[in-house]
Amino acid sequence: MGGSPAAAHHAGMHLGRIIARHGAERPDGLGVACGDVRLSWGEFAERVRRTANALHSLGLGRGDALALILPNRVELLELYWAAAETGIVVVPLSPLLRAQGLLPLLRDSGALAVIATADSRAALDPLRAELGTIDPARWLLLDPTPGDGYARFDPAAIEPAPQRVELTGGDPFNIVYSSGTTGQPKGIVHSHAVRASYATLFAAQFRIHPESVVLHAGSLVFNGAFVTMLPAFLLGARYVLMPRFDPREFLAAIARERATHVMTVPSQIAALLELPECTREALASLEMLCTLGAPLPLAHKQRLMALAPDALYELYGLTEGFVTVLDRRDYARKPGSVGTPAYFNEMRIVDPDGRDLEPGEVGEIVGRGPLLMSGYHCRPDLTAQAIRNGWLHSGDLGYRDDEGFLYLVDRKKDLIISGGVNVYPRDIEEVAARHPAVSEVAVFGVPHERWGEAPVAAVTLRPGAVAEADELRAWINARVAARYQQVCAVVVHADFPRNVAGKTLKRELRDAYVSSAD
Helix, strand or coil, rough: CCCCHHHHHHHCCCCHHHHHHHHHHHCCCCCCCCEEEEEEEHHHHHHHHHHHHHHHHHHCCCCCCCEEHHHHHHCHHHHHHHHHHCCEEECCCCCECCCHHHHHHHHHHHHEECCCCCHHHHHHHHHCCCCCCHHHHEEEEECCCCCCCCCEECCHHHHCCCCCCCCCCCCCCEEEEEECCCCCCCCEEEHHHHHHHHHHHHHCCCCCCCCCCEEEECCCCCHHHHHHHHHHHHHCCCEEEECCCCCCHHHHHHHHHHHCCCCCCCCHHHHHHHHCCCCCCCCCCCCCEEEECCCHHHHHHHHHHHHHHCCCCEEECCCCEEEEEEECCCCCCCCCCEEEECCCEEEEEECCCCCEEECCCCEEEEEEEECCCCECCCHHHHHHHHEEEEEEEEEEEECCCCCCCCEECCCCCCEEECEEECCCHHHHHHHHHCCCCCEEEEEEEEEEEEEEEEEEEEEECCCCCCCCCCHHHHHHHCCCCEEHCCCCCEEEEEEECCCCCCEEEEHHHHHHHHHHHH
């Protein structure tokens, strides 16, 4: 039998027909729930078809980028799947971003249309004149008011008509910006084939099946949501989306829906563990409770093991395309580990020269597998830095034990992960440096009870300048691009600790802050 590299991207390896299939084969089965909206697969499939036609009526088609600035609601799910059917490339952006955070991402993505809610108007209004590439008729809101200058995106008004777009696995599905970076946007492009691999690989990894009930309360615009969403929709499991995370409502939803699979971030786990009603009985329906986005503190793991001993998983991964999973069968005996490479993933630990290290030796984590991104959007230079000889270089440090289990030693050198969201210190530093009293600034992450990590800004002042820490904190937080970039504290130093080359030693700043806070 012959083969070719193109075989991996054959016509069937795409997401375009999944919803139509469920609508035809099980039209009366409950498929999607969000708030008060509960839809059978037949109803959801029709809404997706109407949404696809509405996108076509805007003149959008295969390969065009569509920016979605939406909170968790059923329309966002419909737009994802309508894009999958039409070949339109979705660009999910956080509704927490302000204008200065959105502008570089919209510009970089080449988005030809924007769909948002009225809550985002304050951020969008100043951008319309600057983004002339977007037709004025393609700035759309789900809930506009007369005279606000936005058109209504209303798929219900458009009759579903059969349209067939020929797609391949190589067609791009999304451009994901994993944080609101303002200096150098990096849009991670995932193809249909990669997203189809998400669906199959994670279904197997987390034992998701057609009878599962997948509950999700994290933001749908971040990549972690796709880890359970895509398997659920591929298999026709019930997918329950919460508009937002509230710990008591989350526990109630687990009981009400008899949820079997949930994905969380450590800050959500911390909030759940504070509730007296978070008991073994409350979590009894769960077959999988997975955390991702930041290491879960061991103390939290120990408490969870008493509540859901047969359901716990932990995921370490990069949106760019490498994942390890600590499986529920190994959770109790390897609590400090983040597991082994996911199915079809390979991992190496290498030294700075790229040589493989022995078990127990700390080095950079590199990996490869079927989840690997197509590249950074329009940035072949950055792609070449990240993917070398087919291996994705994480920039994270870790080691593996004799059984191949990965242990994280440090995250990317400066990256802060707050509530499951990547926060880049440089974005905050660029803002703080604009203050007239600030000479130097260094931002680092510190442990935070609610968010896992939170940013702190250390500053030195210009000669003769006077500024109070609380004043600086308020000034910075009023100007950052997104709320999750707000600093929890500012510390004023006479000077920074430095190495022999004069480089600021952020680790020493962080350790000093943590010690003083204890």
